[in-house]
Amino acid sequence: MTTLHTNLVGDAYTSTHHWDLLCDLVDLDNRMAGQEGEVEGAELVKDAFETHGLREVAINEFGIPGWWRESSSLTVEHDRTHEFDAQHETVALPGTPSGDVDAELVDVGYGLPKDFEEADVAGKLVMASSMTPDDYGRWIHRAEKYGAAARGGAVGFLFRNHLDGNLPPTGSIGKEDGPGDIPAVGVSKEVGDRLVRYCGSGETTARLTVNCRNEPATSRNIEAVVGPDTDEEVLVTAHVDAHDVGEGANDNGVGTVLVAEIGRLLVEMEDDLETRVRCLVFGSEEVGLFGAYHWAETHDMDAVKCIFNMDGAGYSRTADVYTHGFDPMGEAFAEVREELDVPVEIHDKIRPHSDHWPFVQKGVAGMQGRSIAGESGRGWGHTHGDTLDKLDVRDLRDLAVVFTAGVYKLAEADREIPHKSVAEIRDATVEQGFEPGMRNSGTWPFDGEGQTTAAEADR
Numbered sequence: 001m002t003t004l005h006t007n008l009v010g011d012a013y014t015s016t017h018h019w020d021l022l023c024d025l026v027d028l029d030n031r032m033a034g035q036e037g038e039v040e041g042a043e044l045v046k047d048a049f050e051t052h053g054l055r056e057v058a059i060n061e062f063g064i065p066g067w068w069r070e071s072s073s074l075t076v077e078h079d080r081t082h083e084f085d086a087q088h089e090t091v092a093l094p095g096t097p098s099g100d101v102d103a104e105l106v107d108v109g110y111g112l113p114k115d116f117e118e119a120d121v122a123g124k125l126v127m128a129s130s131m132t133p134d135d136y137g138r139w140i141h142r143a144e145k146y147g148a149a150a151r152g153g154a155v156g157f158l159f160r161n162h163l164d165g166n167l168p169p170t171g172s173i174g175k176e177d178g179p180g181d182i183p184a185v186g187v188s189k190e191v192g193d194r195l196v197r198y199c200g201s202g203e204t205t206a207r208l209t210v211n212c213r214n215e216p217a218t219s220r221n222i223e224a225v226v227g228p229d230t231d232e233e234v235l236v237t238a239h240v241d242a243h244d245v246g247e248g249a250n251d252n253g254v255g256t257v258l259v260a261e262i263g264r265l266l267v268e269m270e271d272d273l274e275t276r277v278r279c280l281v282f283g284s285e286e287v288g289l290f291g292a293y294h295w296a297e298t299h300d301m302d303a304v305k306c307i308f309n310m311d312g313a314g315y316s317r318t319a320d321v322y323t324h325g326f327d328p329m330g331e332a333f334a335e336v337r338e339e340l341d342v343p344v345e346i347h348d349k350i351r352p353h354s355d356h357w358p359f360v361q362k363g364v365a366g367m368q369g370r371s372i373a374g375e376s377g378r379g380w381g382h383t384h385g386d387t388l389d390k391l392d393v394r395d396l397r398d399l400a401v402v403f404t405a406g407v408y409k410l411a412e413a414d415r416e417i418p419h420k421s422v423a424e425i426r427d428a429t430v431e432q433g434f435e436p437g438m439r440n441s442g443t444w445p446f447d448g449e450g451q452t453t454a455a456e457a458d459r
């Protein structure tokens with residue numbers, strides 16, 4: 001006997017609710033945090049929750065440092081003047097200030113801490129790769145490279161992609177309360193490789209011009225509940241905001257539509273559900289997990305049994321989950337793997353990225369649901385290439401079944417999922433080598449009372 005009734009599985013395998021909602025979300029074109037598309041995306045999610053029969057459907061607003069893209073260009077002097085101002089060559093990174101700087105261009109390779117120690121970046125335009133070598137031991141986030149450049153006195157920052165396809169990478173470098181310190185753009189691998197060649201053959205100067213608007217904005221979370229009126233609840237989450245350069249189909253349209261689909265399937269089996277489930281779609285993940293921090297700061301964490309956050313799912317049907325050491329959550333998914341006889345990858349490592357992190361850092365039991373992707377790194381994510389055509393409704397159906405079964409088990413009354421102390425989470429984060437990078441990018445949350453939100457946390 002499986003957790004989900006076979007007729008419900010049949011329903012899930014003929015469903016197009018998630019795919020249809022995904023089409024509507026990508027057709028908004030731009031769901032950037034605090035902007036019109038995010039507002040409309042929230043309305044679409046709200047409508048889906050209502051249509052599917054979830055209760056207490058609500059949208060709750062909060063403030064964020066808003067950022068609007070205008071134009072940017074990079075002009076490089078090397079024998080002649082080269083202009084890189086097309087969208088496939090450069091894109092401004094969200095949270096950058098406006099600026100117009102003219103300086104020597106310095107290539108710091110991967111932008112590892114030792115690369116910055118060896119380079120003199122004061123007064124220079126600094127370029128670092130989006131890649132971290134496999135043997136380095138820990139992944140170096142964009143925000144850490146940007147922070148090292150700014151602290152070293154650089155006047156501008158270029159983030160070059162390591163993946164082909166004329167796809168400049170985006171990603172926020174803003175701070176909790178406003179823009180970052182120096183102007184920053186992503187450049188495609190093709191432009192980046194050319195600039196590496198120029199830097200290697202003599203002094204190269206460049207002019208970086210970034211125009212954008214930094215103003216306070218309003219973002220929102222969308223939520224609804226299903227199941228009995230219990231003291232505790234299980235949170236099922238994702239984020240509806242997306243970077244403006246692509247469609248945000250995978251990151252995180254998929255997570256958003258899976259929240260709605262899991263909610264729909266749970267409504268179908270509501271009488272059997274033993275703990276209330278809250279379907280919760282955050283705003284403003286990509287610019288600093290603002291929606292998740294806002295929710296965690298304004299609710300009683302003792303009432304949260306656990307959080308299951310989907311971000312990074314959709315490029316295959318094979319679920320890939322991270323438990324942060326909350327073993328009973330992993331056990332629930334191991335049972336699903338057994339029952340359905342399908343592969344589910346279960347890891348017990350910390351992932352201090354995405355919307356579960358504001359909860360996990362407080363000791364709340366939390367898990368990230370992803371799916372196995374063919375390549376390492378972000379792949380199409382955070383580029384113009386994050387579009388619907390890379391996805392397949394059959395993968396959404398498989399993931400919906402596995403994740404719904406997992407959530408159902410998390411909600412079982414006799415399945416105890418104890419929280420951990422903040423010290424235990426901190427120690428695990430230190431042990432797993434995250435501390436230096438989080439300190440370098442100003443996102444280490446364990447020193448004082450305050451919460452930290454910053455771009456480092458994205459996915």
Ligand SMILES: [Zn+2]
Nearest residue numbers: 251252311459
């Ligand atoms: Zn994401």
